[in-house]
Amino acid sequence: MSLDELYKETILDHYAHPRNKGKLNNSTITVEGANPLCGDEISLYLLVEGGRIVDVRFEGRGCSISQASTSMMTEIIKGKDLSQVRALIDAFKGMMHGKEPEIDLGDLVALQGVRKFPVRIKCATLAWIALQQALDSFEERGAVVTRVVEE
Amino acid sequence: MRMAIPRTVREDFPIFRRRVHGKPLVYLDSAATSQKPRQVIEALVRYYEEYNANVHRGIYTLAEEATAKYEEARRKVATFIHARRPEEVIFTRSTTEAINLVAYAWGLHYLREGDEILLTEMEHHSNLVPWQIVASLKGASLRFLSFDEEGYLVLDDLERVLTERTKVVAVSHQSNVLGTINPVDEIVKRAHDVGAIVVVDGAQSVPHMPVDVQKLGCDFLAFSGHKMCGPTGIGALYGRYELLEAMPPFHGGGEMIQLVQLHTSTYKDPPWKFEAGTPNIADAIAWGVAIDYLCEVGMEAIRTHEKELVQYALNRLQEMAEVKVYGPRDVERRGSALAFNVADVHPHDVAQVLDQEGICIRAGHHCTQPLHRRLGVAATARASFYLYNTEEDIDQLVAGLQRVRELFSRVPR
Ligand SMILES: Cc1ncc(COP(=O)(O)O)c(C=O)c1O
Numbered sequence: 001m002s003l004d005e006l007y008k009e010t011i012l013d014h015y016a017h018p019r020n021k022g023k024l025n026n027s028t029i030t031v032e033g034a035n036p037l038c039g040d041e042i043s044l045y046l047l048v049e050g051g052r053i054v055d056v057r058f059e060g061r062g063c064s065i066s067q068a069s070t071s072m073m074t075e076i077i078k079g080k081d082l083s084q085v086r087a088l089i090d091a092f093k094g095m096m097h098g099k100e101p102e103i104d105l106g107d108l109v110a111l112q113g114v115r116k117f118p119v120r121i122k123c124a125t126l127a128w129i130a131l132q133q134a135l136d137s138f139e140e141r142g143a144v145v146t147r148v149v150e151e
Numbered sequence: 152m153r154m155a156i157p158r159t160v161r162e163d164f165p166i167f168r169r170r171v172h173g174k175p176l177v178y179l180d181s182a183a184t185s186q187k188p189r190q191v192i193e194a195l196v197r198y199y200e201e202y203n204a205n206v207h208r209g210i211y212t213l214a215e216e217a218t219a220k221y222e223e224a225r226r227k228v229a230t231f232i233h234a235r236r237p238e239e240v241i242f243t244r245s246t247t248e249a250i251n252l253v254a255y256a257w258g259l260h261y262l263r264e265g266d267e268i269l270l271t272e273m274e275h276h277s278n279l280v281p282w283q284i285v286a287s288l289k290g291a292s293l294r295f296l297s298f299d300e301e302g303y304l305v306l307d308d309l310e311r312v313l314t315e316r317t318k319v320v321a322v323s324h325q326s327n328v329l330g331t332i333n334p335v336d337e338i339v340k341r342a343h344d345v346g347a348i349v350v351v352d353g354a355q356s357v358p359h360m361p362v363d364v365q366k367l368g369c370d371f372l373a374f375s376g377h378k379m380c381g382p383t384g385i386g387a388l389y390g391r392y393e394l395l396e397a398m399p400p401f402h403g404g405g406e407m408i409q410l411v412q413l414h415t416s417t418y419k420d421p422p423w424k425f426e427a428g429t430p431n432i433a434d435a436i437a438w439g440v441a442i443d444y445l446c447e448v449g450m451e452a453i454r455t456h457e458k459e460l461v462q463y464a465l466n467r468l469q470e471m472a473e474v475k476v477y478g479p480r481d482v483e484r485r486g487s488a489l490a491f492n493v494a495d496v497h498p499h500d501v502a503q504v505l506d507q508e509g510i511c512i513r514a515g516h517h518c519t520q521p522l523h524r525r526l527g528v529a530a531t532a533r534a535s536f537y538l539y540n541t542e543e544d545i546d547q548l549v550a551g552l553q554r555v556r557e558l559f560s561r562v563p564r
Contacts, residue, residue: 003503003504003507003558006503007500007558007559007561009561009562012559012561012562013562015562016495016562017562037515038499038514038515038530039515039516039523039529039530040529041529061497061529062497062499062529063497063498063499063500064496064497064500064559065499065500067497117503120499120503123499
């Protein structure tokens with residue numbers, strides 16, 4: 001298996017030049033995700049208005065896969081309403097477990113190669129699982145600060 | 152260059168016939184666990200095929216043979232670390248279990264509210280978390296000796312952190328990340344002056360250099376078989392006999408008792424008092440064989456060989472401007488665990504690229520989160536060496552790191 005399949009240029013580009021990096025002071029949802037095994041950490045800041053993600057930022061450190069996946073995720077969810085975001089989460093997680101995505105995932109398809117490196121799948125899904133849990137608690141309770149630790 | 156140990160030693164390790172992703176295996180993770188020579192693997196098979204029986208129970212031939220071999224293994228371990236007598240060696244599952252044994256059996260019995268336990272900032276979680284648990288149960292507190300920029304313990308601080316309240320000093324002999332060899336003998340003297348006992352985590356020292364508990368003067372020493380050519384699941388706690396005699400048991404059950412009544416029991420003498428239940432017979436015996444193997448190669452030769460390898464690795468890595476190495480540069484004061492980072496590339500990515508070349512290194516926090524926090528990084532990559540490694544292995548590592556650099560420079564900054 002070739003490493004070029006894993007480290008596609010899109011991934012390296014997002015790793016070197018992460019989009020939406022930083023903090024949002026007026027966020028409605030703040031969520032921290034961590035993978036204690038590898039020390040990957042991300043904090044997601046989401047501003048939700050009228051059921052739509054109007055702004056998003058992230059901070060974090062970790063491997064190229066986790067950071068690129070987070071960067072791409074922020075790009076694709078910005079401006080989407082929450083039901084669309086849910087569909088994206090399902091499609092992305094499905095793709096990482098071998099299902100062909102039925103909606104357009106844009107740059108994220110570059111992460112498909114990660115499937116061939118099973119230990120790295122968690123790196124790719126870290127931000128997505130954090131996002132999903134954040135939305136779950138948001139829809140239950142309104143504005144939230146959550147911490148998710150992926151085992 | 153001619154090394155202290157000839158490369159023919161690799162022929163004793165069947166795993167080196169293996170290829171990974173079509174490449175010869177370059178194993179640089181012996182600090183996590185070492186590879187096993189054929190002699191050790193055969194000893195395991197021989198036990199199960201020829202004299203498998205429980206120990207200290209049967210009166211039949213097989214049981215007698217198994218018991219004799221098991222106790223012979225204990226003698227080998229004791230001699231290896233220069234214990235005064237075999238009864239000072241308790242078989243455990245690992246270093247981790249050995250440290251938990253001291254923390255619970257000694258700590259729960261002797262620690263009082265307000266007492267202090269002195270650790271260092273470079274401890275493996277296994278020499279930290281058990282003390283956190285026992286300290287919180289007993290109302291004792293933890294203090295820490297820090298390390299400097301080069302990775303040496305700041306001994307000048309002992310003055311401040313070692314006090315009349317200190318009851319236990321627990322310190323690793325050799326860091327599994329920085330490689331630093333800590334001056335345990337000096338720490339022991341200072342600790343004994345204030346009446347504290349000293350527990351040494353020997354997981355990374357006992358496999359790699361001659362260790363003499365009488366010279367060190369420590370009260371306890373914990374180490375694992377699997378890091379020194381032995382099987383997994385077997386380790387030992389050395390303890391000074393008087394201390395072991397005075398301590399209550401750790402686990403209760405069969406094998407560790409003399410007389411059991413409904414409400415009370417009496418216990419065997421050490422070390423059997425601390426070995427409840429059927430022990431890990433096969434692995435203890437095979438560990439004894441691993442020790443024979445190491446003694447035949449010679450622990451001095453192994454130490455010299457590793458010094459040569461680390462010096463070579465330090466020199467080669469220095470050629471790469473983007474590689475930052477942690478820990479001491481003086482090979483006299485460090486072992487062969489070598490942590491490093493490649494600028495702008497996460498250690499996981501480094502390890503992934505190297506894996507593709509058949510090179511095994513570790514990436515992460517290596518069970519030392521506080522140490523990494525102190526270094527200001529979330530993770531490091533780590534290469535570690537043993538008797539079967541060669542300079543070519545290090546050349547492969549350097550070539551692999553060049554490949555990492557190539558892959559990750561495809562995107563303009
Ligand atoms: C310094 C140190 N202490 C303790 C341990 C724990 O050893 P084990 O996992 O065999 O219990 C290790 C190895 O992982 C180590 O490197």
